[in-house]
Amino acid sequence: MARNKRLLLLLTVLISLGSSANLLFADESGGAGINETCPVTEGEPVDEAIYAEFEGRTVYFCCQRCRRMFLKDPGSYTARLASIPSKGHDHESDHGNAAQAPLATKDRTLRFAGKFHPVVVHFPIAMLMFSCLFAGLSLATKRRDYLIVSRYLILWGAPVTVLAALLGWSAWSQATYSGELLKTLEFHRWLGTTAAILSLVALVLSERHWRSPTLIRQKIAFISLAIVAGLVGVAGHFGGMLIFGMEYYKW
Incomplete structure (x- = not known):
């Protein structure tokens, strides 16, 4: 148990450092x-x-x-x-x-809240992807300590994903993009919203397996985490395009 706690603490510190590096x-x-x-x-x-x-x-x-x-x-x-x-x-x-x-209080509040979206969004990206990784390792190796790490990451990651999505909607309400960037913003917004909703589904499935473990439940929980991790990654890609431009990955 002590080993699991040390592993979880180390992983949390690494995620926190990586997620806040942009600051x-x-x-x-x-x-x-x-x-x-x-x-x-x-x-x-x-x-x-x-x-x-x-x-x-x-x-x-x-x-x-x-x-x-x-x-x-x-x-x-x-x-x-x-x-x-x-x-x-x-x-x-x-x-x-x-x-x-001057802007109304509501608009000022939305604009201010939206500024935190780029900061907060890094945490669910890391947490959900690592949760999926450790869930896969647990499924492949049958080791429970990997499952413990995966569970704690989704327990934290799902609520933070919802928070990031809400902050994203605040940022969207004040956005001034046009043309192709506006289309990219819409993809980013709805992919992020879908990922937030499905992260809660993945959390429920993960807890269901944790409380009453079976192989089929473990596989279903892993598949749900993989889908959410994929959606978060794609949504993050479109978010990066909004910041760095449409041709950022051009060879």
Whole structure:
């Protein structure tokens, strides 16, 4: 039992370190923005979380793909950038309209909650995949200690998957993607939602086998975990495309 606890503790620490690595290496540069719309995709509102430093200024973009395109060849967009109104300009004098009203509390809450989706989502990805791995090892070797690790991972992983999906819906409600990226977002959203629902099913099946173990129940639980792990992996792939662009894996 002590050996099982040490194994579970070590695995939990490794998952936690890997899942939070994105925080350690986050880009801490920033500053006041200078443009209201994206210099790459004309007319597209910018996302204040996506920016780059250019000639001592902070340039905002609508998505990571546009940011990479700009950094690859900034000279192609400098003229367009110069024509975009600054965030510090006077709406009323320039456009004849009053300044935009601040976001409602509901929208501010959703936008803030959605920011945690990219952080939280790493935990269920790791937990569900490792739960599937150890369930498979237990099925192949008949060792109960592997089953114990798999059980604890799905016990934690399923609720966190649901939380990540809810935060993802919050992020989706404030998203400004268009075109192919919007289609990718929809794939990502519904795959993640399906994975969250099926993770609860996998949890129930896993607990059913744990409380009354039979070979057929163990196989069913493993298959359900494999399906969920696959869905989470594919959903994560589409999420990566939203951040790094449609052609990220192009050879």
